[in-house]
Amino acid sequence: MSARPRSGLAAVAPFLWLGVFFLFPFFLVAKLSLSDTALAMPPYAPRVDWSAGFEGVRAFFAALDFETYARLTSDSLYIAAYLSSLKFAAVATSLLLIIGYPIAYGMSRFPPAQRQALLMAVILPFWTSFLIRVYAWIAVLKPQGLLNAALAQVGLGPLNILNTDTAVYIGLVYAYLPFMVLPLYAVLEKQDQSQLEAAADLGCTPSQAFWRVTFPLSLPGVAAGALLCFIPMVGEFVIPDLLGGSGTLMLGKTIWTEFFSNRDWPAASAVAIVLLATLVIPILLYQRQQQKMIEAAQ
Amino acid sequence: MSVWRKRLSAAALGVTALVLAACGKGGAETLHIYNWSDYIDPAILTDFTKETGIKVVYDTFDSNEVLETKVLQGNTGYDLVVPSNHNVPRYIAAGAIQPLDKTKLTGLANLWPDIMAYMEPFDPGAKYAVPYMWGTIGIGYNKDAIAKRLPGVAIDSWDIVFKPENLAKLKDCGVYWLDASEDMYAVALNYLGKNPNSTDLSDYQAATDMFLKARPYVRKFHSSESIEALANGDICVAIGYSGDMLQAKSRAVEAGDKVHLDYVVPKEGSQVWFDVFAIPKDAPNAAAAYKFLDYMLRPEVIARASTFTEYANANKAATALVDPAVRDNPNVYPTSDQLLTLFVTAAKEQPLLRDVNRQWTRVQTGQ
Numbered sequence: 001m002s003a004r005p006r007s008g009l010a011a012v013a014p015f016l017w018l019g020v021f022f023l024f025p026f027f028l029v030a031k032l033s034l035s036d037t038a039l040a041m042p043p044y045a046p047r048v049d050w051s052a053g054f055e056g057v058r059a060f061f062a063a064l065d066f067e068t069y070a071r072l073t074s075d076s077l078y079i080a081a082y083l084s085s086l087k088f089a090a091v092a093t094s095l096l097l098i099i100g101y102p103i104a105y106g107m108s109r110f111p112p113a114q115r116q117a118l119l120m121a122v123i124l125p126f127w128t129s130f131l132i133r134v135y136a137w138i139a140v141l142k143p144q145g146l147l148n149a150a151l152a153q154v155g156l157g158p159l160n161i162l163n164t165d166t167a168v169y170i171g172l173v174y175a176y177l178p179f180m181v182l183p184l185y186a187v188l189e190k191q192d193q194s195q196l197e198a199a200a201d202l203g204c205t206p207s208q209a210f211w212r213v214t215f216p217l218s219l220p221g222v223a224a225g226a227l228l229c230f231i232p233m234v235g236e237f238v239i240p241d242l243l244g245g246s247g248t249l250m251l252g253k254t255i256w257t258e259f260f261s262n263r264d265w266p267a268a269s270a271v272a273i274v275l276l277a278t279l280v281i282p283i284l285l286y287q288r289q290q291q292k293m294i295e296a297a298q
Numbered sequence: 299m300s301v302w303r304k305r306l307s308a309a310a311l312g313v314t315a316l317v318l319a320a321c322g323k324g325g326a327e328t329l330h331i332y333n334w335s336d337y338i339d340p341a342i343l344t345d346f347t348k349e350t351g352i353k354v355v356y357d358t359f360d361s362n363e364v365l366e367t368k369v370l371q372g373n374t375g376y377d378l379v380v381p382s383n384h385n386v387p388r389y390i391a392a393g394a395i396q397p398l399d400k401t402k403l404t405g406l407a408n409l410w411p412d413i414m415a416y417m418e419p420f421d422p423g424a425k426y427a428v429p430y431m432w433g434t435i436g437i438g439y440n441k442d443a444i445a446k447r448l449p450g451v452a453i454d455s456w457d458i459v460f461k462p463e464n465l466a467k468l469k470d471c472g473v474y475w476l477d478a479s480e481d482m483y484a485v486a487l488n489y490l491g492k493n494p495n496s497t498d499l500s501d502y503q504a505a506t507d508m509f510l511k512a513r514p515y516v517r518k519f520h521s522s523e524s525i526e527a528l529a530n531g532d533i534c535v536a537i538g539y540s541g542d543m544l545q546a547k548s549r550a551v552e553a554g555d556k557v558h559l560d561y562v563v564p565k566e567g568s569q570v571w572f573d574v575f576a577i578p579k580d581a582p583n584a585a586a587a588y589k590f591l592d593y594m595l596r597p598e599v600i601a602r603a604s605t606f607t608e609y610a611n612a613n614k615a616a617t618a619l620v621d622p623a624v625r626d627n628p629n630v631y632p633t634s635d636q637l638l639t640l641f642v643t644a645a646k647e648q649p650l651l652r653d654v655n656r657q658w659t660r661v662q663t664g665q
Contacts, residue, residue: 080665246519246662260363
């Protein structure tokens with residue numbers, strides 16, 4: 001008997017969570033994107049005039065329009081920033097796969113006791129603030145930094161990496177590596193080693209066995225890791241801002257410019273809404289992938 | 299190392315302030331100040347607390363944009379904020395700051411009328427703001443690196459940082475520009491012989507064309523990183539604010555005197571800026587803000603602040619008390635001839651601001 005109300009609450013909780021922390025802020029941002037800038041506190045109009053009652057609410061809705069969105073389409077800056085963000089995220093995701101897969105694979109081949117230690121090593125960087133770790137890269141990559149000092153020792157360099165797209169890629173790959181390794185490791189660790197023995201018995205070389213057995217079976221992990229990295233990287237702000245050059249074009253920076261330099265909250269909101277709308281497809285893909293993995297586990 | 303030491307001491311100051319604030323809940327008064335980073339002698343704050351018993355919670359920002367966005371949103375909890383002059387009209391129009399009750403500011407008579415005249419277009423009658431520091435925009439440079447690359451060239455003109463043929467020779471050692479569209483367009487318009495207050499978009503277009511020709515040689519646009527980059531020898535020339543560039547110079551000296559920096563206000567003239575104290579409309583403790591303002595209007599206090607920040611203040615009675623190394627430097631306290639070449643710019647209307655910022659984005663990204 002006592003189980004029923006609890007399961008009821010459990011069923012409502014996620015929706016409550018989504019409502020409070022996703023839908024409500026989303027509607028606020030959507031509303032803002034339909035407003036106009038104004039020299040006021042806060043710097044946009046219209047605002048609901050509650051004292052006017054129903055009339056006030058109606059006047060508020062009448063003043064909303066899609067003008068900001070029209071501007072987004074008429075200026076090539078936004079589409080260029082959007083495409084550039086996609087490019088950064090796609091290239092970095094590919095690099096992450098190439099680097100993360102061997103790491104996860106290697107980890108999964110250790111005896112279980114050592115795996116725990118390795119897992120710990122992957123998570124350990126999170127004990128330091130993300131911002132500090134990105135700042136540390138500045139110290140490594142800057143012209144008079146650690147990397148160039150080391151290169152000078154062996155008679156090479158100096159390399160000018162900081163404030164270039166290369167630095168952004170280094171930062172993205174570094175920061176998101178655990179998010180690629182962990183899902184891959186979770187899948188690879190569960191694989192039954194007897195399948196590889198069977199493949200060997202049937203005449204597969206080790207590399208054939210990898211490409212025909214291990215890799216296809218790990219695809220759910222590849223998809224999960226790739227989406228988990230790709231989605232937040234498209235909207236990344238801190239890494240391109242600190243490590244990138246002024247020419248580094250990414251949506252996170254575009255939103256910052258609209259919000260702070262132009263004091264144009266509606267335009268910043270509109271860019272954010274467009275970004276969200278275009279990320280819905282990969283997010284849905286990720287959800288479906290997770291669903292499949294849960295079902296397979298059951 | 300000294301840079302880190304300064305950062306650490308700033309962090310320690312922040313922590314102490316927090317601890318003090320936590321203790322202050324018991325009954326002692328607290329004053330929340332939001333000011334630019336690296337912009338006050340911490341001893342001034344502790345002395346103020348000693349004298350008045352008011353605890354100071356001191357937070358910092360590094361761009362006007364961040365400040366304005368926060369203040370216009372309201373409910374910041376700050377009693378005193380420090381915007382720059384050309385943003386002040388927007389704060390006033392939005393009703394974000396309150397008119398000052400001058401009866402509570404006994405030290406106002408100490409202010410310097412010649413310098414206050416520059417503030418007139420922004421805050422007519424000085425109704426809303428009390429100046430903290432003022433300065434110029436100019437060129438900070440590494441003397442040795444520039445002498446090697448531009449032998450025999452006098453470093454006294456915007457030509458150094460705007461002419462592509464000069465910049466081409468400096469590209470390898472690193473050029474930074476300010477990431478502040480209004481400031482950059484103001485000095486560029488003046489350099490091109492146009493009105494720095496122009497409202498004609500074609501004037502800005504001309505400046506954009508000039509910027510774009512120089513753009514390939516600029517490593518980064520940033521308004522505060524140039525201090526450290528110059529001091530470390532990572533870059534050799536930057537367009538920056540006077541005090542920042544002079545701070546870089548003293549940091550380089552502290553760091554072992556291997557990098558030799560200097561700052562110059564170009565002869566074509568430059569923009570004067572002010573950072574001013576203002577009390578937000580919703581300040582929780584305006585009374586404490588007035589006490590602090592009046593404290594800062596004391597000549598001996600503001601002189602100490604200038605000695606620390608290496609910026610000039612607008613307090614005439616304080617000039618004699620400022621460290622001679624700062625006071626006698628014409629790049630901090632300009633000579634009367636230099637004063638004639640300086641100008642101020644007014645706030646832009648929102649549509650013009652948007653268009654100018656759009657052009658600035660094109661300068662930075664090529665888009």
